[in-house]
Amino acid sequence: MTDTGNFNYHLSRLVGSFVAKTDEGYELTYAGRMVVGAILAGTYDAEATVAPIPLDWDCLQCGGAFTLGYEDGYARLQCQTCDSGAVIPIPPGALDSVPVDELPTAVMQWYRARVQRIRSGFCSVCTGRTERRLTDGVDPEADDPTPSTVRFECRRCDTVTTLSGATLVTYHPIVEGFFREHGMATDRRHPTQLWNSIESRVQTVCDEPLTVEVTFGTDSESVSARIEADGRVTNVERRH
Ligand SMILES: [Zn+2]
Ligand SMILES: [Zn+2]
Structure with a gap:
């Protein structure tokens, strides 16, 4: 200088x-x-856009085929039939030099790391501590049932992140172990793909205080957990 x-x-x-x-x-x-x-x-030099590539993943809603694309800092999983899917924020630097055929795995590894950070109470943007709350249960009678929602709000930067109750429970270590023992790696597939391969059920078990129960598996072998009104995952139990 x-x-x-x-x-x-x-x-x-x-x-x-x-x-x-x-x-x-x-x-x-x-x-x-x-x-x-x-x-x-x-920031990185390469073209930060990937045109949608087909995946061998089936839509949880309609069984249609999913594609994965990347644009403007977001990976998009999208059903080609019913349009449902997921949007995952991921900086271009994380995908730099990842070959296209390894993109789905890289995106899901990123996603798992992101959920684990949120689960642990750290803001995904500024690393501040978050406050969590179960804001929505599920109404199985509804014509168009919506997922249960856990809301994480950063005390420092006010970023709000939401996860479905089923997603939050999927990445609990005991539940990850259950999926792994059934040949499903939680860092390889989107949660909806795991739920597709095994029975899953989410139900509101109490309205006041709001409590949701998530169960994966069959009567003979399952894992279940509760989500309390304060967003904590409790009573994680495996049954044989
Ligand atoms: Zn679909
Ligand atoms: Zn923050």
């Missing part, structure tokens, strides 16, 4: 949170490396 005054001014603004002074000079703190990492994750 020729203008050392200007440089020193900007450096002094960064010292503390993002840059630390050491005996040898200055170095990035962990938070500083996170900032650099966020910039790298959001």
Whole structure:
């Protein structure tokens, strides 16, 4: 830098949170490396769009065929018949240099890591702590039943993330073990594909306080869990 005054001014603004002074000079703190990492994750040279590719996954709603595409920071799983599906936020840097045939696995590995972070109570955007709440149960009598909803709100950046109760329970370690023992890896397939392969049931077991029960499997072998009004997953039980 020729203008050392200007440089020193900007450096002094960064010292503390993002840059630390050491005996040898200055170095990035962990938070500083996170900032650099966020910039790298959001930018890379390759074309950050993937046209929808066919998957051998069936739609949970209608049995139609799913495709996976990527555009503007979102992976889209979409049924070609009924249009239902899922949208997964994922920075382009995470998919950089992933061959197209490995894209579905990479997206699902990212998704699992994302859900685990949310499950653990960390904001997926700013790493702040979240407050969670079960906001919707399920009405099995409804013509068009909607999934139960657990809402995670970041106390710091106000980002709100929602997961269905079934998704939240799917990534509980005991439930992941159940799926794995039945030949289904939770970091390879979308949760709807796991539920497709085994019976699944979500029901509201109490309205006040709102409590939902999620069960995967058959009468002879199953795993079930409850989601309390405060969004905690409890009573995780396997039955043989
Ligand atoms: Zn469909
Ligand atoms: Zn946040």
